[in-house]
Amino acid sequence: MSLSQTVIPVIMAGGKGTRLWPLSRASAPKQFIQFVNDRTLFQATLTRVSDPNLYEPPIVVTSEDFRFLAAEQAREVGLQLAGTLLEPMGRNTAAAIAAAAAFVADRAGEDAVLQVLASDHEIVADERYFQAIQIARDTARAGKLVTFGIHPTEPSTGYGYIQMGQALPSGAHAVKAFVEKPVLAEAERMLAKGGFYWNSGIFMFTAGQVLREMETYAPEVAAAARASVEKAVSDLDFIRLNADAFAKSPNVSIDYAIMEKTGNVAVVPSSFTWSDLGSWDAVWKLGTRDALGNVTSGNTTLLDTKNSLVMSRTSHLAVHGLDNVAVIASEDAVYVGRLEDSQNVGKLVKQLAAAKTTSALTETHPTSYRPWGGYTSIFVGERFRVKRLFVLPGKKLSLQKHHHRAEHWICVKGTAEVTVGDVVKTVRENESVYIPQGEMHRLANPGKILLEMIEVQTGSYLEEDDIIRIVDEFGRS
Incomplete structure (x- = not known):
């Protein structure tokens, strides 16, 4: 199938939402986390666009912080990326989509059809889904900006709505109006009237058409995006958008920038299962419930509990005699609240972030990912810290040293190649090695x-910024 017949997916993966705290943090957003399935939401999104008969290899738009995480999760599902665009700073969806469109237009032509997807949505890709994709593709080729409207299953106040207009030859419909997130009474009125759909945030259009619309209705966004691509530089497998150019774009969503202004927009009414997983209540609704309506994950025991979501990433959670609650345990924090109130977790996160003693709980996660693997902080004491390091096959850490700490490494799985000073040694399971303070060292996985x-770690200062990188294959030295 030729490029003119296939679709180029553009996956937006740079968000830092905390609505699913404590599992989701600013440094570990929900798109890269496993919830109730064996793949992350980002990996599920990649899988949905893996059919070569319909899709070209995808383009991912993300941030500097998540670049290696996105690349590793794509590798795990065996999907080759066409490119990873790195945003120098957040400028909302209009700038990100315009940059992706400019990137594609330069390499594949302005007639290339793009499908823009969020990386943190849960979607059942069944026959209804792919039928909607085909209709959207035909509509985009006809020159329309296409959005997907999800048939509402309840009067949700958490989504924006799209009012459907007259039918188009492709099977899509013109858009009569966009509606901001409504109050409950208004949502109930719209469902009773019919013709209103949830705004999914999924789009399809040609690269040239969306750029022309940007130039008409959001010229500053278009100019900044084009310049950031023209001046972009390659870094390993990533494309770094030019920071000075990108920073000139207004911070605005694509809905506000063009979709709500142009008369050239169409909607594909869709009945496939979709959720933006914006709350623990949404996770519960999409999970597999037992006979009492409970969804569980991890080490859990429930007694006389119903209609609840109980998830643990660490200790065993025992929940007794509760109804309609979310109990979520990460490695270092536990959230307990009514499921029906879980859309307000953001308020709690703001309160935690405002206090010096708890602000770190909203930013960093005990498990941090690096291009070579990552680490989990297990215990922190006075002048010592314990971590679990995990290194991917064939990867190595930078050759480095620390001014304020010494380290003891114990191999518990696999075989390590350890450099200490001028000595390189093999460390096998149940063997250990000591790295003195100030000594150059490196850890590698040759297996x-x-x-x-x-x-x-032992010493007077144990933070991550006490790293002097001497040689680093990931360009961080």
Whole structure:
């Protein structure tokens, strides 16, 4: 199938939402987290666009912080990316989409059809989904900006709505109006009247058409996006958009920039299962419920509890005698609240972020990912810290040293290649090695399986910025 017949997916993966706290943090957003399935939301999105008969390899738009995480999760599902665009700073969806469109137009032509997808939505890609994709593709080729409207199953106040207009030859419809998130009474009125759909935030259009619409209704966004692509530089497998150019774009959504202004927009009414997973209540609704209506994940025991979501990433959670609650345990925090109130978790996160003693709980996660693997903080004491390091097969950490700490490494899985000073040694399971303070050292995984090490740090200062990188294959030295 030729490029003119296929679709180029553009996956937006730079968000830092905290509505699913405590599992989701600013440094570990929900698109890269497993919830009730064996894949992350980002990986599920990649899988939906993996059919070569319909899709070209995808383009991912993300941030500097998440670039290696996105690349590793794509590798895990075996999907080759056409490119990863790195946003220098957040400028909302209009700038990100315009930059992706300019990137595609330069390489594949302005007639290339783009499908813009969020990386953190839960979608059942059944026959109804792919039928909607085909209608949207035909409508986009006819020169329309296409959005997908989801048939509402309840009068939700958490979504914007689209009012459907007259039918188009492709099977799509003109858009009569966009409606901001309504109050409950207004949502009930719209459902009773009919013809209103949830605004899914999924789009399809040609690269040239969306750029022309941007130039008409949001010229500053278009100019900044084009310049950021023209001056972009390659870095390993990533494309760094030019920061000075990108920063000149207004911080505005694509809905506000063009979709609500142009008369050239169409909607595909869709009945496939969709959720933006914006609350724990949404996770519960999409999960597999037991006979009492409970959804569980991890180490849990429930007694006389019903209609609840109970998830643990660490300790065993025992929940007794509750109804309609969310109990979510990460490695370092637990959230308990009524499911029906879970859309207000953001208020709680703001309160935590405002206090010096709890602000870190909203930013950092005990598990941090790096291009070579990552680490989990297990315990922090006075002048010592314990971590679990995990190194991917064939990867190595930078050659580095620390001014304020010494380290003890114990191999618990796999085989490690350890450099200490001028000595390179093999460390096998149940063996250990000591790295003195100030000594150059490096850890590598020469094997075929994941390497796991327990690291015990001791010293007067144990933060991550006490790293002097001497050689680094990821360009961080």
